Amino acid sequence: MSNIVNLLLAGLATGAIYALVAIGFTLLWQTSQTINFAQGEFVMLPAFFVLAALNLKAPLWLALLIGLGASLLVLGAMFKLIIVDPMLRHGVLPLAICTMALSIFLKEGVKESYSAEASPFPSLFPSGNVSVLGAQISIQSISIFVFALAAVYLLQAFLMRTSTGRQMQATAQNPSVAKLLGIPVERMILYTFLINAALVALASFLVSPVYLAKFSAGETLGLSAFIAAIVGGFNQIRGAIAGGLLLGVVDNFAAAYVSTQYRGAVPLFLLIAVILFRPQGLFGRAEERTV
Amino acid sequence: MMGAKPALLRAGLLLLGLGLLIAVPIGLNRYGVYIMSLWAVMAIAAMGLNLTLGYAGQVSLAQGAFVGIGAYAVAILMTHGMPFIVPLLVAVALSFAIGWALGYPALRVQHHYLAFVTLAFSTLVYLIFRNEEWLTKGIYGIMGFQRPTVFGLSTRTPLAFYYFCLAMLALATAVMAWIVRSPWGRAFVALRENPIRALSLGVDTRRYTLMAFAIGSAMGGFAGALYAPLVEFVDPTPFTLALSLNILMMVIVGGSGFFFGPFLGAAIAVLLPEWLRFAQGWYLVIYAAFVMALLVYTPTGLLGVADRIMANRRTRRASAARAAAAAALDAPGLNPEKP
Secondary structure, three states: HHHHHHHHHHHHHHHHHHHHHHHHHHHHHHHHHOOOOHHHHHHHHHHHHHHHHHHOOOHHHHHHHHHHHHHHHHHHHHHHHHHHHHHHHOHHHHHHHHHHHHHHHHHHHHHOOOOOOOOOOOOOOOEEEEOOOOOOEHHHHHHHHHHHHHHHHHHHHHHHHHHHEEEEHHHOOHHHHHHHHOHHHHHHHHHHHHHHHHHOOOOOOOOHHHHOOOOOOOHHHHHHHHHHHHOOOOOOHHHHOOOOOOHHHHHHHHHOOOOOOOOOOOHHHHHHHHHHHHOOOOOOOOOOOOO | OHHHHHHHHHHHHHHHHHHHHHHHHHOOOOOHHHHHHHHHHHHHHHHHHHHHHHEEEEEOHHHHHHHHHHHHHHHHHHOOOOOOHHHHHHHHHHHHHHHHHHHHHHOOOOHHHHHHHHHHHHHHHHHHHHOOHHHHOOOOOEOOOOOOEEEEOOOOOOOHHHHHHHHHHHHHHHHHHHHHHOOOHHHHHHHHHOOHHHHHOOOOOHHHHHHHHHHHHHHHHHHHHHHHHHHEEEHHHHHHHHHHHHHHHHHHOOOOOOHHHHHHOOOOOOHHHHHHHHHHHHHHHHHHHHHHHHHHOOOOOHHHHHHHHHHHHHHHHHHHHHHHHHHHHOOOOOOOOOO
């Protein structure tokens, strides 16, 4: 029993991270048809911004701020202006390939310019365990879960309650009509990229203390977030949240109860099943077919 | 005369390319010849994906898995002492069958969803390579099989094996050229351009979708069957998702849907990183930056640019001809409407 609770809670903490990354993924897809294969590397990079700032003797809070700012600039604005904007009108595929190249670029760039080894990352939360339903859960896991969900909640509130948020939603649903209604579509798309950059930066700060900062850290994380986004529903934020949490839990249970060699296969089977039998995702809405 | 010129030009370019491909490796060292052979193998794999994606419009992120399937089929059967031709045919047939099966999801879902299904397939195949030790020897890999002897000629030396790969590439190219020009090829293009209209015109889109996957995958398996004796060692590491993505990159960078696109794309993906070795660890960074810059500049790939330039020149020539014709018409007595 305590084992199951343990796995469940740890899975939810992992899942909350997946959800953060998956939300960014779906946001980019919705507003600009960008399938970002570099999303995992986007999570890897901000931790290195922070480490670089720490190496220059900045205090932790300042380093985190610098990390966030650099992410917004590089992964948000520059990514959109330099790569996405010129390629957008040529369809989904060349852009997707370009993000694959970007993922190699970021990974190898960090490896060469910083280190090929895993670097420790300062923890933002106290260590230690608390007892929940007889299971020992680390404060780290709980904090990750709480912070990630808080961020998701804030984002939802922003998108639902504020005028800018609603304009962003309108842009995502129908850019031409949004433009007709006087919504500055371009700026809204830029906001989406900035939000994605903030989400991956947060995810980076939350996971790096656990999994260490390493140039290749994004590979598995990116794939998991990818699967989470599709399983939940590629065109819905709540789908990404549910998909992320579900995948985190499934992942952890698979590691415990399926063979260690094939734990990675379970999410993939889930992905194939969902795409074949419910392509819009478990919580998504169907996209109309255009002739 | 106007029609004959481009055909002559093309034939000349083809001969020149072939001559270079035959002559260049003679001056290269062992590793250089290996890289050229790798290029030929990857060009075959990319050519297969170009049929699936470029001509038939079905996105597949699983081409690397088929290269793996072909390589393992050959490695396993050859260690059991079979002559190369048998494993080669098995590799192609097996990839064809699995590719056909992988086509079924394409009947239900399209575009990015299809990409994700094939992505999952690709990763699953990698897990099988790594974990089913009774069959694949797992992470230890398979070795101890030899390069084939073709028509009594041994291909043990790198150069001999390179020419063998080149001959296989020529064979694959001929088959592909035949497919693309056949009614099948036109049906594939119809499938890409407008599946619903193709269906309404009586094209059996279901069969052609499966066919596009199966033939493309069989090409991948064929490439894998050459990869195994090229490297003389098969283990799971080369066949991760990265290989599938890399082959997809070759197709897009070269020019998806252009016959010779995969040749160029494979050249960039295989040769360019080698030329950049002087930059040491940075070579992949420079390579990735180059690919990004190239795609931003020309999203339709290298041959897409060439095509655009040719089209522009044709338009200009046509409008010059039109202007000349109009001027001739303006000559006195011919055009009564103008004073």
